[in-house]
């Protein structure tokens with residue numbers, strides 16, 4: 001068809017399956033197994049129907065922005081809030097990676113980066129992780145059009161220590177460096193304090209994992225006022241009203257309850273530690289994870305078989321048939337009860 005020659009063609013990102021059913025144990029998309037802060041439930045019932053008639057507020061002018069700015073000790077002009085961090089990251093690709101030079105990111109990483117780069121026609125170069133799935137800062141010293149990596153990395157869970165993160169930023173002060181901290185609350189050290197030293201650093205976080213609000217779609221970026229200003233210009237050139245009224249209201253409650261937040265993160269970390277022992281006992285190897293998931297490979301049973309057999313048992317984990325990682329499954333940390341069911345199923349499959 002002639003018209004097909006002149007349209008934008010992309011290979012979209014493939015998210016993990018969202019199966020439905022009561023009995024299903026869903027450990028495939030790194031959702032939090034615990035409910036959001038109790039304040040969220042209270043606020044849900046007092047949402048104002050009349051507000052739904054109106055266009056929502058601009059995120060940066062809401063109590064949510066105020067709460068986040070206070071929580072992270074930054075100015076409101078240093079904060080951008082989007083519809084999940086995917087929205088924030090997509091806008092950041094559009095805004096910051098315009099030089100025509102290749103953007104650098106790891107070969108094994110969040111696969112959405114490649115999709116956005118293709119979508120916006122941004123050239124890119126993937127830098128190989130070392131044999132332990134670690135980022136090598138020296139790979140990021142060549143001329144480039146920007147740098148992005150998750151810390152901890154996905155889907156490996158490997159954390160790059162703060163000193164090495166700074167090494168990468170230090171070597172790349174002529175471009176924008178984005179650190180995607182989607183999983184930072186599960187034991188990692190945030191590079192947020194580096195904002196004081198580097199005005200080209202953008203730190204992106206999300207409510208989807210540690211704050212149990214994946215369904216509300218809230219993500220945010222922190223950076224210098226200048227950087228955030230450019231991001232806002234692009235955002236307001238694409239879509240003015242993005243976060244909906246309910247998300248803006250409920251998000252505040254999730255940020256305010258620091259006690260609950262810490263408790264839930266600690267709980268996941270405790271379950272992760274126990275999972276490491278159990279998986280080891282079952283014959284798995286894995287890099288040490290700082291996320292709410294473990295990236296594991298069995299010494300004998302192929303990962304694809306494990307993935308498929310678990311699914312037959314209504315347990316969903318994530319598997320990628322991709323170079324270097326096609327013998328790994330990524331297992332989200334669920335409740336202790338869900339994890340016990342997983343170990344039980346794995347013992348049968350791998351035993």
Ligand SMILES: *Cc1c(COP(=O)(O)O)cnc(C)c1O
Pocket residue numbers: 030083084085086087110150154180182205206207208214217218219
């Ligand atoms: C989950 C995830 C995101 C996106 O999460 P949102 O739900 O869009 O906030 C971004 N980056 C990484 C590495 C993730 O794992």
